Amino acid sequence: MMALATKPVLENKASWAVAALAFGGVILCISFQPSFGAEGDGRTTPIVPKLADHPLKRIWSGFHYASEVAQQSQSNRDQNPAKAWYETGAQNWARIEGKAGKSCAACHGDAAKSMKGAATRFPAYFKPWKKLMNIEQRINECRTKFLRASPWKIESRDMLAMSIFVRAQSSGMPVRVRTYGPALSFLEAGKDYYYRRRGQLDMSCAHCHERFPGRNFRDLRLSQGQSNGFPSYRLRWKEPWSLHRRFAACNRLTRAQSLAPGADDYVNLELYLAARGRGLRVESPSVRD
Amino acid sequence: MSQIVPHGKQLSRFGLCSSHTGKRRWAFAAVFALTVLLPSMAFAQSATHQCNQTGTDTIAEYAVTKGQTLPAAIERRLTSRASNARRGLNWTVDPEFGNCIACHKIGAILQTPSNDNPEGIGKFGRQGDLGPALDGVADRYAEAELRMIIVDPKQAFPKADTIMPAYYSVSERHNVIEDCRNRVVLTAEQIEDIVAFLKTLKSKPEG
Numbered sequence: 001m002m003a004l005a006t007k008p009v010l011e012n013k014a015s016w017a018v019a020a021l022a023f024g025g026v027i028l029c030i031s032f033q034p035s036f037g038a039e040g041d042g043r044t045t046p047i048v049p050k051l052a053d054h055p056l057k058r059i060w061s062g063f064h065y066a067s068e069v070a071q072q073s074q075s076n077r078d079q080n081p082a083k084a085w086y087e088t089g090a091q092n093w094a095r096i097e098g099k100a101g102k103s104c105a106a107c108h109g110d111a112a113k114s115m116k117g118a119a120t121r122f123p124a125y126f127k128p129w130k131k132l133m134n135i136e137q138r139i140n141e142c143r144t145k146f147l148r149a150s151p152w153k154i155e156s157r158d159m160l161a162m163s164i165f166v167r168a169q170s171s172g173m174p175v176r177v178r179t180y181g182p183a184l185s186f187l188e189a190g191k192d193y194y195y196r197r198r199g200q201l202d203m204s205c206a207h208c209h210e211r212f213p214g215r216n217f218r219d220l221r222l223s224q225g226q227s228n229g230f231p232s233y234r235l236r237w238k239e240p241w242s243l244h245r246r247f248a249a250c251n252r253l254t255r256a257q258s259l260a261p262g263a264d265d266y267v268n269l270e271l272y273l274a275a276r277g278r279g280l281r282v283e284s285p286s287v288r289d
Numbered sequence: 290m291s292q293i294v295p296h297g298k299q300l301s302r303f304g305l306c307s308s309h310t311g312k313r314r315w316a317f318a319a320v321f322a323l324t325v326l327l328p329s330m331a332f333a334q335s336a337t338h339q340c341n342q343t344g345t346d347t348i349a350e351y352a353v354t355k356g357q358t359l360p361a362a363i364e365r366r367l368t369s370r371a372s373n374a375r376r377g378l379n380w381t382v383d384p385e386f387g388n389c390i391a392c393h394k395i396g397a398i399l400q401t402p403s404n405d406n407p408e409g410i411g412k413f414g415r416q417g418d419l420g421p422a423l424d425g426v427a428d429r430y431a432e433a434e435l436r437m438i439i440v441d442p443k444q445a446f447p448k449a450d451t452i453m454p455a456y457y458s459v460s461e462r463h464n465v466i467e468d469c470r471n472r473v474v475l476t477a478e479q480i481e482d483i484v485a486f487l488k489t490l491k492s493k494p495e496g
Contacts, residue, residue: 218415
């Protein structure tokens with residue numbers, strides 16, 4: 001096409017015909033070639049897992065199972081009901097706090113640059129702890145070690161807000177946690193938790209979320225139970241919940257013991273869910289029903 | 290329901306508080322932390338379910354035999370008290386008890402659909418569809434099999450890896466919340482009421 005633009009007028013009709021065909025061919029190719037990342041984003045088109053032994057044939061974000069109202073609220077940042085938490089997170093990012101006289105910005109600068117991609121990689125193996133660490137724990141580690149400020153309670157508004165703010169910097173990026181190396185044994189522990197029956201009602205995560213996504217428990221439409229949208233603003237909750245708070249609620253539904261946020265079992269399960277939904281886009285803060 | 294007695298209260302009777310030596314103080318602090326702080330964090334979760342008071346030592350014994358179509362059935366009633374289908378409907382729809390309609394549709398208890406209510410959702414709320422609909426279930430299974438399915442569906446459908454809970458069993462539970470440990474979900478009387486209700490769910494006769 002560039003050649004056509006710089007060439008002088010073509011000499012005869014045959015040349016014009018060839019040029020037209022070439023032009024048409026290029027347009028056809030652009031129209032019909034599969035889009036890059038052809039597997040979809042799990043929202044309107046499913047992700048086809050690459051691994052043959054993945055338990056799901058198609059991976060869908062919770063977005064796929066949500067009502068139109070929820071989907072529309074999520075898609076527009078100004079309409080997203082978790083917007084206030086995002087803004088609190090942005091303010092806290094710049095706020096000087098703690099004995100070191102620093103803010104998050106002092107080390108990390110512009111969050112849009114420094115935190116881009118962070119949410120796609122957590123939970124991650126943290127050598128000093130010899131176990132996994134999730135984003136909330138990482139935030140507290142930074143607060144205590146580098147800001148020399150007191151840690152936030154995991155379910156506090158401040159922590160929820162910072163978690164949403166940090167994760168939102170990876171919005172639209174595919175989750176790609178590392179599951180090999182030292183993380184592997186924790187992945188296996190998380191997988192064991194996922195498939196183990198528990199509680200007086202004796203159900204595992206898989207019973208609802210692997211077997212029945214799309215079906216209904218009373219008026220609740222079940223999803224695949226993916227984690228890519230957390231912290232998630234569920235319209236019936238009227239506030240965002242962290243993933244661990246959701247785990248605890250699921251435990252209580254089956255009349256099983258729930259754990260405190262940050263518990264090892266929950267962090268391991270968090271890694272397993274991230275791996276199970278690998279390729280889904282970070283949607284925090286998602287809006288669901 | 291048992292009261293949780295903080296162990297710290299008991300410790301003070303053993304005289305550790307009155308010690309003057311530094312070592313005993315540290316020991317007291319450590320024991321206090323281990324026995325009071327940590328367990329109270331674990332119990333911070335609220336029990337949202339009032340599990341019924343029937344425990345393992347009061348479950349009626351029942352004999353399992355081969356069913357007409359299912360591999361397991363319970364011929365004899367679990368209780369001699371007269372059962373009542375109307376009460377059975379209560380247990381079926383109440384989220385604190387059977388909550389059966391959370392997973393099973395029962396068309397017979399829907400309202401007549403109208404313009405305002407095209408699905409005919411009645412006062413019992415929307416019904417779920419994780420399990421099969423129960424209309425006509427009395428034609429599909431004998432009474433003994435219905436009883437077995439509710440008591441322990443894992444025995445009635447051993448190959449299905451069923452999601453359905455066992456309503457009258459305490460075997461092999463994992464991580465049960467304290468209030469519900471070693472307790473069944475429904476009493477023998479409630480189960481017999483539900484069986485009585487299910488027996489009313491027959492398909493309309495042919496012709």
